[in-house]
Amino acid sequence: MQSLLVNFLLLLLRISLNLGLGFLRRPLAILAAILTALSIAFLNDSFASTFSEKVTRTVRQFSPHLAAKMRPPFTPVIRGRPSAKRAIYICGRPRWVFIFIFSSVSFILWYVSCGLLTVLWALAIALLATVLHASFRTPNLKARLNTFREEFREVWRNYSEL
Numbered sequence: 001m002q003s004l005l006v007n008f009l010l011l012l013l014r015i016s017l018n019l020g021l022g023f024l025r026r027p028l029a030i031l032a033a034i035l036t037a038l039s040i041a042f043l044n045d046s047f048a049s050t051f052s053e054k055v056t057r058t059v060r061q062f063s064p065h066l067a068a069k070m071r072p073p074f075t076p077v078i079r080g081r082p083s084a085k086r087a088i089y090i091c092g093r094p095r096w097v098f099i100f101i102f103s104s105v106s107f108i109l110w111y112v113s114c115g116l117l118t119v120l121w122a123l124a125i126a127l128l129a130t131v132l133h134a135s136f137r138t139p140n141l142k143a144r145l146n147t148f149r150e151e152f153r154e155v156w157r158n159y160s161e162l
Contacts, residue, residue, distance in 0.1 A: 008130055012040050015126045032109035036119075039102035042095060045088055052090045 016037040060067035072089035
């Protein structure tokens with residue numbers, strides 16, 4: 001299930017980055033594509049955690065006091081176990097704050113660069129591709145293809161014997 005989610009994330013990221021290539025004439029659109037890709041990538045837990053750690057380490061080199069403020073708040077441990085569903089923090093703020101800010105700024109940049117209609121078309125195509133991929137996907141496709149291949153060979157042998 002997780003690999004399927006990663007595939008859809010990569011599909012959305014690839015579409016966002018391809019939009020950036022299509023807008024080389026408009027620098028604001030390139031920046032909007034980058035911010036859109038980042039806001040989508042922040043939905044992934046491992047990316048958000050890694051991004052937060054890298055930014056905090058970079059800031060620590062210049063200002064240790066600011067880096068200390070960027071740490072996530074202390075979460076209490078009950079009976080020696082951390083909670084199963086822990087909140088993800090990016091630079092000391094909840095993840096939804098970063099997603100909201102990056103999405104809002106990217107929407108404004110798409111609007112200003114007159115690329116909003118193109119983005120809506122790309123989103124519609126991505127949604128259609130996702131639905132088509134999910135509808136044609138079968139849980140055990142490889143086994144079905146192997147069975148079909150064996151049945152075809154059996155029929156072919158019977159015809160060759162005639």
